[in-house]
Amino acid sequence: MRNFSRFFELAAQNELAVIVRPGPYICGEWENGGLPYWLLKYPNITQRSSDINFLRESLAWWDVLLPMIRPYLWQNNGPVIMVQIENEYGGFGCDHTYLRALRDKAIEKLGNDTVLFTTDPPETIECGVISGVYATVDFGERGLVLADEYFKIQADANKKKGGPSVNSEFYPGWYRTWGEKGIERDSSASVVLELTEKLYHLNASFNYYMFHGGTNFGFWNGAEYAAGIKLQLITSYDYFAPMTENGDYNDKYTAIRDFISGIKEWPNPPKPLPPRPKTFAQSRVELTKVGNWFDFESKTIDPSRCVQSPLAKTFEELDQAMGFVKYSVRLNVGGSVLDGSGIKDFGYVFVNKQFVGRISPNYHPHKVSVLQLSLKRNDLLEIVVENQGRLTWETINDFKGIVNPVKLDGAQLTGWTSCAVDVQQLVNVTPPFSASSIFNVGDVFHGDFIATGEGDTFIDVSSWGKGVVWLNGFNLGRYWGSAGPQKYIYVPAPLITTGKNSLVFVELERLSFNCRGIQCKIDLLDHPLLYQ
Structure with missing residues (x-):
């Protein structure tokens, strides 16, 4: 939903409070963690830091965004009760110049009576703490055993100045990546209920993430690194949340609802269960x-968005945010070993318009960096590269396309035409x-x-x-x-x-x-x- 003011209004109408995460980095397993791809056009930029270019663009964004949020703050009779600064920064970096700049801009644009907070896993909270900003922690089912310890870490981070114990991201489920098997990382309804009861009896505040699943429409899914392996998020962001991506409810939802219904002093008892969403087959x-997509290049490729150069251009150099870029070269010599280890993420390789193989150097479990082919002089080699999603949590400079030279029998191929594709x-x-x-x-x-x-x-x-x-x-x-x-x-x-x-x-x-x-x-x- 891009019309967030309308979202705030709907929340208020339904007596819901709103916690805002305005970034500039939001994670959410979103493409590039929610940061725009064009930041990578700055040479050697360091995202999520006091890098002069990154900080200037981030603060300029907040100069526009935060005044739009201000009318909806709680103190202005709106639904917004808290505003988050960055997201789980302690596990990424320790640049407090950056964090203080965000804090100061938030106070400037929202006022000094706004509740600003950070969220971090307990293990990495130290570098995420900002003076004058309330520190919270996030955790899932590990809290069944460690919640008391986690909240002590939170209290220490706030220098024991008081304030509630807060689990700002209580994980009732988890995301999924392509090729993943099973649902081992999901929490059962009984576990979600047990942790809910535990946090309630600890007098802690908590926010389920996610409570309502969603969908990565278009090409907005991000990617993650796990144990050195790059994993792309699936299109569904259902998250095994209490409410599904199409607004249905499941056993986690009813378990939470039944628990709340049993609390006599609860100020807003649950209303009757709504009808399930209509579906049809x-x-x-x-x-x-x-x-074939080659048949429609007059529609999908604008010649003004093609660049001829010795080496192939990246998505970022072509101003192509997502989707596909087509690279083509007429071979001056033949060869047999095509090395595409510099391709990110998927390269669909064609010789004289016929598909000959896929190169996917970063795809687990089927990494392919080299193709054995029989290429001749004057063959037309075309590689259509798909951006499968930029990294979210790590937010390194995740350039896309042919980012390092393609080689044939060890020699760099030169004389490329790089074209953005509007699929x-x-x-x-x-x-x-x-x-x-x-x-x-x-x-x-x-x-x-x-x-x-x-x-x-x-x-x-x-x-x-x-x-x-x-x-x-x-x-x-x-x-x-x-x-x-x-x-x-x-x-x-x-x-x-x-x-x-x-x-x-x-x-x-x-x-x-x-x-x-x-x-x-x-x-x-x-x-x-x-x-x-």
Whole structure:
């Protein structure tokens, strides 16, 4: 939701308090931690620091943003009770010049009577503390054993000046990454309830993160490092939260609700359970292959956004935030060993328009940096590179594209043309269509349907490979049925019209087994295929 003032108003109407996390870094497993990609155009910038360029841009942003929040503060009869400074900074850096600059700007724009706070894991709180800003901690089920210790650490960080024990991010679930198996990192309803009861009896304040799941529509998912492995977030941000990404509720929700209902002195008893969101299923929606993305380059590639240079340009150098960039070079010599270890994140390699392999140096568990090919002089080598999401927690300078030279038999390839690709334009492909029945990576499928039901729906992508899907021009996000764990794409009801609805798929891996020739079928489900 980009209209946050409307969100504040709705919260107030529903007697909800609001805690605002204005950044500039927010995490949320969001692309680049919520920081704009164009910051990386500054040479050698250090994000989340007192770096002169980063700090100037961050404070300029707050000069615009914070005055928009001020009318909604609690002291101005609004719903905003607290404003967070940065996010879990203690685990990232220790630049207190940066933190103090944020604190001072917040006081300047919001007033000195606003409750400002930080949040950090207890183990890394020391470097996240800011003088004059209330320090809180965050934790999940480890608090069943360690909550008392964690709150003592919090009290020490606040120099024992008093104030409540606060778990500002109580994790009732967790995010998921592509290729992940199982749900080991999820907390059961019984664990969530037990920790809720424990914190209540400790007279602690706490905020569930997430309470309501969400969705990484478009290309907004971020990426994480774990044990030196880069992991990309799935499109769903359901988080196994008490409320699902489509607003349904589960056993965690009812456990929390029942607990609150049993507290006699609770000032706002829970209201009756709302009806569950409407959903509908619809079988065998037809899709037709309309061509390959190379067929539509007159729509997706603006020549003014192509750059010819000895070495390939990054996404950032091309002003391409997300999505795809196409790189092409005419080979002066032949060779057999194509080294693409400098590609981030996924490189789809084509020789004379035919797909020959995928390079994915950072993808776990199938890292591929080198392809064995038979390349000849004058072959046209094209590599379409996908940005699968910039790092969130680490927020290093996560440049995308061909960031280090591609080599053929050990020699750098030069003479590249780098073109930003606007894949959104594929939704504007119109009949008549002419397409080969032979599958090639980057094939585009189009289909129209009239919804037979009302409410949300879920596209079953379990039989598809990897790609992107749009409905009525809206980018629903990435699917990766072959990797999992997510096997569906969530479609909110407001995106579905009462008349004709248009679906567009771009498939980057394989043909669905529900295809015959250029005809394919997909099913709409009334429930998500949860992490199969």
